[in-house]
Amino acid sequence: MHAAEMALAGWLYPLLFLTGLAAGFVDSIAGGGGLITLPVLLNLGLPPQVALGTNKLQATFGSGSAAWHYGRAGLIDFKDCVAGIGFTFIGAALGTALVRHLDPEFLRRAIPLLLVAIALYLLFQPKLGETDIHPRMKAPLFYATFGLLIGFYDGFFGPGTGTFWAMAFMLGLGFNLTRATAHTKVMNFTSNAASLGVFLLAGQVHFLAGVTMGVGQLLRARLGARVVIRKGTGLIRPVFIIVVLAITAKLIHRNFFPG
Numbered sequence: 001m002h003a004a005e006m007a008l009a010g011w012l013y014p015l016l017f018l019t020g021l022a023a024g025f026v027d028s029i030a031g032g033g034g035l036i037t038l039p040v041l042l043n044l045g046l047p048p049q050v051a052l053g054t055n056k057l058q059a060t061f062g063s064g065s066a067a068w069h070y071g072r073a074g075l076i077d078f079k080d081c082v083a084g085i086g087f088t089f090i091g092a093a094l095g096t097a098l099v100r101h102l103d104p105e106f107l108r109r110a111i112p113l114l115l116v117a118i119a120l121y122l123l124f125q126p127k128l129g130e131t132d133i134h135p136r137m138k139a140p141l142f143y144a145t146f147g148l149l150i151g152f153y154d155g156f157f158g159p160g161t162g163t164f165w166a167m168a169f170m171l172g173l174g175f176n177l178t179r180a181t182a183h184t185k186v187m188n189f190t191s192n193a194a195s196l197g198v199f200l201l202a203g204q205v206h207f208l209a210g211v212t213m214g215v216g217q218l219l220r221a222r223l224g225a226r227v228v229i230r231k232g233t234g235l236i237r238p239v240f241i242i243v244v245l246a247i248t249a250k251l252i253h254r255n256f257f258p259g
Contacts, residue, residue, distance in 0.1 A: 008044060008206075008208070008209060012044060012209075013208070013209075013212050015040070016040070016209055016212045016213045016216075017212050017213065017215060017216045018216065019036060019037055019040045019213055019216065020037070020058055020061075020062070020212070020213035020214060020215065020216025020217045020220070021216040021217075021219060021220045022036055022216075022220070023036040023037045023058075023062065023213075023216075023217060023220075024061075024062040024065070024066075024216060024217035024218065024219065024220030025220035037055050037058060037059070037213060038051060038052070038055050038158075041054055041055055041206075041209065044209070046206060046209075047204075049199070049202070049204045050204045050205065050206055052158075052199065052204070053196070053199030053200070053202070053204040053205040053206075053210075054205050054206045054209050054210040054213075055210075056192050056195045056196040056199055056205075057196055057199075057205050057207070057210030057211070057214060058209075058210045058211075058212075058213035058214040058217055059188070059192045059217070060189060060192045060193055060196055060214070061213075061214030061215070061217040061218045062214070062217030062218065062220075063185050063188040063189035063192050064189045065217065065218045066185040067182075067185040067186045067188075067189050070181075070182035070183075070185055071182075071186075073182075075178065075179055075182035075183075076182050076183055076186060078186070080139060081143075081183065081186050081187075083139070083140055083143040083144065083147070084142075084143035084146075084147045084186070084187055084190075085147075085186065085187070085190045086147070087143055087144050087147025087148050087151065088143075088147040088148075088150070088151035088187050088190045088191050088194070089151065089190050089191070089193070089194040090147075090148065090151065090194075091147055091148040091149065091150070091151025091152035091153075091154075091155065091191070092151040092152065092154050092155035092190070092191035092192075092194035092195045093155060093194040093195070093197070093198055094152055094155065095151065095152035095153060095154065095155025095156035095157075095195070096155035096156070096194070096195040096198040096199065097155075097198055098155075098156060134174050135172065135173045135174040136171065136172055136173075136174065137172045137173065139173065142168075142172045142173055146165070146168045146172065147187070150164050150165055150168065150187070150191075151187070151190070151191045151194070154188075154191040154192075154195065155191060155194065155195045155198070161188065161191065162184050162185075162188055165180075165183075165184040165187050165188065166180045166181055166184045167180075169183055169184065
């Protein structure tokens with residue numbers, strides 16, 4: 001049987017649905033939902049490539065739903081995102097295509113250190129993200145640079161992608177944290193879709209598991225987006241920092257202290 005078609009016990013699907021619910025809520029607020037979903041998929045016995053592909057399938061549900069609701073609330077200017085969508089799609093597709101041939105060990109060890117730096121910066125810059133500030137980069141250059149880089153990273157490795165995008169929007173385009181979170185979901189959806197396409201072509205997606213989790217993602221991502229729209233930066237900031245620290249702790253433990 002093809003790995004992507006391997007049968008899972010029936011009782012596992014309610015667990016996958018609940019996992020999608022939890023991940024969708026967390027991811028729509030501050031990112032990091034993949035820290036919940038990917039370990040669950042790996043623990044089911046799916047090969048790593050199939051777990052990654054399935055994770056991208058379920059993630060498209062959550063990021064797409066969150067982006068839709070942020071857009072309806074008027075927090076996203078989709079016209080300004082066109083260039084970012086294009087560059088992010090290209091970067092993610094390239095990253096996913098190359099991940100099967102390159103050793104990601106350097107990234108695995110470097111990313112936790114970058115995340116620690118982000119967490120410390122946020123802690124010592126308490127006003128960051130409260131209001132829009134003057135952009136430090138022109139939008140075309142910003143989207144070309146970070147679309148390719150972060151898109152590639154998401155396709156190649158993944159953890160912390162939403163965190164990097166939110167920081168980029170705040171520091172590069174001067175967005176407040178609520179607006180940055182909203183635009184992050186557009187880019188997340190783009191890179192998820194591009195990466196998913198590559199995994200689909202390779203036959204490395206478990207459809208039933210991915211859709212089951214995706215339905216949970218849809219429901220909770222919608223709720224999470226509504227909470228952010230209503231509560232704003234006051235809610236996102238502490239959750240954002242907690243997620244950054246959680247991602248960092250998990251990656252440091254896994255990559256520096258294996259076993």
